[in-house]
Amino acid sequence: MFPHIVANISNELAASTMSQHELTVDTAEPAGRGRLGVIATGALGASLVALYAAAVPFVTPALRNVCLPFVPATSAQVGNVLAVLRGRSGSLVDIGSGDGRIVIAAAERGFQASGFELNPWLVWYSRYNAWRRGVHRSTSFHISDLWKVSFAQYTNVVIFGVPQMMEQLELKLAKELPTTAKVVACRFPFPTWVPERTAGEGIDTVWMYDAKTFKSRLGKETISGA
Numbered sequence: 001m002f003p004h005i006v007a008n009i010s011n012e013l014a015a016s017t018m019s020q021h022e023l024t025v026d027t028a029e030p031a032g033r034g035r036l037g038v039i040a041t042g043a044l045g046a047s048l049v050a051l052y053a054a055a056v057p058f059v060t061p062a063l064r065n066v067c068l069p070f071v072p073a074t075s076a077q078v079g080n081v082l083a084v085l086r087g088r089s090g091s092l093v094d095i096g097s098g099d100g101r102i103v104i105a106a107a108e109r110g111f112q113a114s115g116f117e118l119n120p121w122l123v124w125y126s127r128y129n130a131w132r133r134g135v136h137r138s139t140s141f142h143i144s145d146l147w148k149v150s151f152a153q154y155t156n157v158v159i160f161g162v163p164q165m166m167e168q169l170e171l172k173l174a175k176e177l178p179t180t181a182k183v184v185a186c187r188f189p190f191p192t193w194v195p196e197r198t199a200g201e202g203i204d205t206v207w208m209y210d211a212k213t214f215k216s217r218l219g220k221e222t223i224s225g226a
Contacts, residue, residue: 070098070099071098072098073101073102074203076200076204077186077200077203077204078105080204080206081105081186082106083199084197084199084208085106085109085182085208088182091112091114091153092111092114092154092155093114093151093154093156093158094114094115094158094159094160095159095161096117096146096159097115097123097141099122099126100122100125100127100130100141103115103126104129108133113138113139113140114139114142114154115141115142116146116149117142118143118145118146123141123143146169147172151176151177152176155178155180155181156181156182156184157182157183157184158183160186160187161187161188167191170190170193170214171218173211173214174211174215174217178211179211179212179215180211180212183209183214184206185206185207185209186206189207190209193213194213196210196213
């Protein structure tokens with residue numbers, strides 16, 4: 001009898017031990033998978049935060065009187081700007097130069113090119129790109145508000161503006177630019193000036209204006225207004 005009881009107790013203990021072992025294994029595996037999931041989720045979240053932190057300075061416009069968002073010029077737009085300026089030389093300025101691609105492309109065509117941009121991240125990035133492309137000696141990039149800068153020294157002007165600013169910019173450029181200057185507007189034309197040349201289509205369209213024409217019109221309007 002006693003051997004039978006002892007055998008039963010031994011069997012029950014063995015079964016209990018096996019059940020505890022299975023429970024431990026079953027609960028340990030999901031816990032392990034849970035820890036891996038938490039680690040993976042944390043790593044993904046950290047990557048997204050890092051990507052956001054790196055990208056925001058480039059895609060978010062700096063604080064301005066008129067919001068001028070950074071939208072990189074397409075290769076077609078760059079080509080159209082250079083096409084309407086073919087045969088010209090001297091100084092060139094890109095107002096709201098973004099990542100500097102217009103300035104750099106113009107410098108590679110022989111212009112002494114400058115860019116004005118309020119976002120410091122984009123200015124530093126532009127300077128790096130100019131150095132990498134080997135045109136840092138014929139380019140300059142400035143952190144500045146376009147409304148606080150005089151463009152009187154430039155004979156070629158490029159602007160990627162927005163409709164809200166174009167009328168005010170017309171008046172500023174008409175007052176400051178020399179009569180030999182040409183102005184190229186990208187994406188949005190000036191509201192009252194008459195272009196002497198256009199290139200491209202759709203969002204890649206550019207309009208070129210002659211300073212002699214719009215300055216003479218400003219003079220007539222000033223006289224008539226007086």
